[in-house]
Amino acid sequence: MGIIVQKFGGTSVGSVERIMNVANRVSQEVLAGNQVVVVVSAMGKTTDELVRLAGEISSNPSKREMDMLLTTGEQVTIALLSLAIKEKGYDAISYTGWQAGIQTEAIHSNARITNIETTKLKASLDEGKIVVVAGFQGATVDGEITTLGRGGSDTTAVAIAAALQADKCDIYTDVTGVFTTDPRYLNTARKLHSVSYDEMLELANLGAGVLHPRAVEFAKNYSMPLEVRSSMENERGTIIEEEVSMEKNLVVRGIAFEDQVTRVTVCGLPNGLRTLSTIFTTLASNGLNVDIIIQGTTDQDTTNISFSVKTADLNDTVRVLEENQDALKFDRIEKEDGLAKVSIVGSGMISNPGVAAEMFKVLADHDIHVKMVSTSEIKVSTVVEKGSMVKAVEALHDAFQLSVVENNEVTV
Amino acid sequence: MGIIVQKFGGTSVGSVERIMNVANRVSQEVLAGNQVVVVVSAMGKTTDELVRLAGEISSNPSKREMDMLLTTGEQVTIALLSLAIKEKGYDAISYTGWQAGIQTEAIHSNARITNIETTKLKASLDEGKIVVVAGFQGATVDGEITTLGRGGSDTTAVAIAAALQADKCDIYTDVTGVFTTDPRYLNTARKLHSVSYDEMLELANLGAGVLHPRAVEFAKNYSMPLEVRSSMENERGTIIEEEVSMEKNLVVRGIAFEDQVTRVTVCGLPNGLRTLSTIFTTLASNGLNVDIIIQGTTDQDTTNISFSVKTADLNDTVRVLEENQDALKFDRIEKEDGLAKVSIVGSGMISNPGVAAEMFKVLADHDIHVKMVSTSEIKVSTVVEKGSMVKAVEALHDAFQLSVVENNEVTV
Incomplete structure (x- = not known):
């Protein structure tokens, strides 16, 4: 009992x-x-x-x-x-x-x-x-x-x-x-x-x-x-x-995806120690959550920071940034709508360094352009055009053999 | 404040x-x-x-x-x-x-x-x-x-x-x-x-x-x-x-009434010390509330007890009494449906012993037969035929001058 x-x-x-x-x-x-x-x-x-x-x-x-x-x-x-x-x-x-x-x-x-x-x-x-x-x-x-x-x-x-x-x-x-x-x-x-x-x-x-x-x-x-x-x-x-003994041999366990993703790029930020923390503290204190963050240096003094937000939060995000333009000291904001996020998930990835590369190869083979990348120990996320989302999911699901039932797994 | x-x-x-x-x-x-x-x-x-x-x-x-x-x-x-x-x-x-x-x-x-x-x-x-x-x-x-x-x-x-x-x-x-x-x-x-x-x-x-x-x-x-x-x-x-200083000169303050009243009479009960308590304890322990109770002795050995109950409780009341006939030792049950209760209420009655008599006179003047009576210090209740209820209320309201506004009362 x-x-x-x-x-x-x-x-x-x-x-x-x-x-x-x-x-x-x-x-x-x-x-x-x-x-x-x-x-x-x-x-x-x-x-x-x-x-x-x-x-x-x-x-x-x-x-x-x-x-x-x-x-x-x-x-x-x-x-x-x-x-x-x-x-x-x-x-x-x-x-x-x-x-x-x-x-x-x-x-x-x-x-x-x-x-x-x-x-x-x-x-x-x-x-x-x-x-x-x-x-x-x-x-x-x-x-x-x-x-x-x-x-x-x-x-x-x-x-x-x-x-x-x-x-x-x-x-x-x-x-x-x-x-x-x-x-x-x-x-x-x-x-x-x-x-x-x-x-x-x-x-x-x-x-x-x-x-x-x-x-x-x-x-x-x-x-x-x-x-x-x-x-x-x-x-x-x-x-x-x-x-998860029964399925441990499987590197990728699932494909997660969501549309309604938007990319915002804040251009011409000062290339300082506190730039990242200032910008995301400002957004967080206004209740705005960002997902993938990419920082790319353009020259010695300034930097661009890109991040993805839910499409529903786009207007608020831009408004908050603009209201704080004096404090954040950026030049301009660029935004790109109509995006989607596709991720592969699996705890076996940690010991399989080639998994991310395999993912990028599969997407490239299907003419899917990757706009942003983020990796964690058990997940690789990519931002792609919304129109390619389902195609990407299908290609990855197939490439990582997710529809195949493992030998030691009981079908129900 | x-x-x-x-x-x-x-x-x-x-x-x-x-x-x-x-x-x-x-x-x-x-x-x-x-x-x-x-x-x-x-x-x-x-x-x-x-x-x-x-x-x-x-x-x-x-x-x-x-x-x-x-x-x-x-x-x-x-x-x-x-x-x-x-x-x-x-x-x-x-x-x-x-x-x-x-x-x-x-x-x-x-x-x-x-x-x-x-x-x-x-x-x-x-x-x-x-x-x-x-x-x-x-x-x-x-x-x-x-x-x-x-x-x-x-x-x-x-x-x-x-x-x-x-x-x-x-x-x-x-x-x-x-x-x-x-x-x-x-x-x-x-x-x-x-x-x-x-x-x-x-x-x-x-x-x-x-x-x-x-x-x-x-x-x-x-x-x-x-x-x-x-x-x-x-x-x-x-x-x-x-x-209630403002209206203390008014003996009768209001006329209460309700229909759906039934009279039950239990006939031929033993005329003993515990008859009343036995019968009403039996009813109460079955969740049945009685209102007016009247005990009338018919001869030395037996007595009749009448009481009023809500019409909705009549069937349960009769059932409970019959189930306990052996213990209660009565002869038979009589019931009369289609009754109503009309009461006059007023705290001034305590010092006005003639109020009940006045009530009975008013009802008699209007050919209303009183079937049961119960009195408390501030209320006199009568049970009459349902068809006479409104006539009784009108007559009493008029006789006790309840529609007249007292001198010292402010109209709103």
Whole structure:
């Protein structure tokens, strides 16, 4: 008998019928002899609806009051799911974030979990109850209700699993697992049986945000095995864990990609020690995230810095830079829209220095011009024209043989 | 500068527009130099909708989980109202029941308030904030969320007013005050400027449950003045307080009435010491409330006991009695349906022994047959045929001159 934490997202609990379905899933784990904690999100579009209501009242609502408002969403789900589980003849008890002992920083809308006081959770499990916990929310030690920001329910599930030293944390979602690339774009995309935490972090944008990076980080720190699987279909998903013995011979594990990428180049910056830090501190303090950064020296006194930003952030980025032109001392800004980022990911790359070169060769063979490059130990990212994105993904998926099932991997 | 507690019911906060209207009301009290605590219910039909959802899952839902579910309703309202108040340029902070320090018994769905820990409320008021508290809910010392049952938000408001030693507690509702009788039945019904707590308790069913008896009891115990007034119209309401100096010369203050009354007579009971207690303990332990009770001795050995029950409870009442016929040792049950109760209420009756006689005379003059009578210090109740109910109310309202405005009362 072990402890299993299960997490169901908003779509999986989007109706009474689906909540009954979740109650079934939960019961199965109990029948298998496990103690179960279930973490759930708000039902379907509940959060959007609450945000809309608040928007009718205020264009710039207080974050504290938004936390008070939005946390009701998960509280409704936990009560209904507990009723559904009891209706099936199992004992269940629901806890809000603060009741479940989830303590956070005193920050609204994006707090981090600082501690989980597990006394209540453990006592309820020991009484034979299925414990249903509201995801996405916690409270400060002073009893202020907080939320965890994007991916919050995933983080709640992993944090509880870690605190309870659970055997496993299952993330139920609307996809069946993590794929070698997005199956909506490439029909040879293959579901992975397992990936490492680091690979998952780099693949995070595959499969429509299937698992939030914060939750993966958390799981990695506590070596908590995760399984991403479908709440609708009864098939094995993708396991995320430290040792990926079965597929370790595979250098590249997946191809991640995204369009809506823009390149901004700030020209004629002073070639000084603090230029890089000044420019990106300015952007960060205005809430603007940049991705790939390239610095190229043109002459001794001045330098150009290029970086990629999401297309939606382009106007704000240019505005912030222009407002700070006096302090940053640049000549002009150049921008190029209509770009995309294509990345290969795999922890085997570390010991395979030729992988990046192979990638560039494949792209060149397909007449795809690479505009920017960025490399990490387990990822090589390239910025290409948006029109070449899918062609690049197909070529790389094929070249790195990602649609081939390994010998020692079981097909499902 | 004083402390004012305001309570707004579900209809008054039923839409974003109405919430903005409530924010206006609240702001006016602050402009007048007062510290304000606002207690609100769930928006409009929110509670009904949540009950419906739970009903789709379970026909007999756990009371604990229903409390978890329903308390989200007020939490949505407090967040939205706080946003609306802030939008008007005033500072506001919302608190759930547990955050506001409302401690209750460890009973779900119908808990009593045991204590209010006011540290947070006072600190927020002293910081110049308008405090918005979720009505109807509290928590046990162990952090279990509870609800206060029917009239819960009224009780929350009065309890907070008492704990903060507020100057006043205003109950905003969809009627303009307490009337001499139900204005929907009698167009000469007149709004009372003030009534005593006891009179309010006896008149509780006038004006469609305008104020819950529990809240009146609470206010009486703490001598907290209440004002029942309209959230829509800007006119003076009815003040409920101990001293009703302005109208003390009026013996009868109001006429209460209700239909859906049934008389049950249990015939041939043993004429023993414990007969009364046995029969009504049996009914009470089955959750059945009786109203007027009359015992008439027929001979030395047996007795008949008549009582009135709500028509909706008639079948259950008869069933419970029949199931316990062996223990209760009665011969048979007689029942009479289609009855109504008409009562005159007024604290001046205590010193006016002729009032009951006057009532019976008025009814007899109008050919209204009285089937049962019950008297208290400030109320005389009669059970009559349903068809005579309105005629009885009209006759009594006229005879006791309730539509006449007293000399020293200001018309509004």
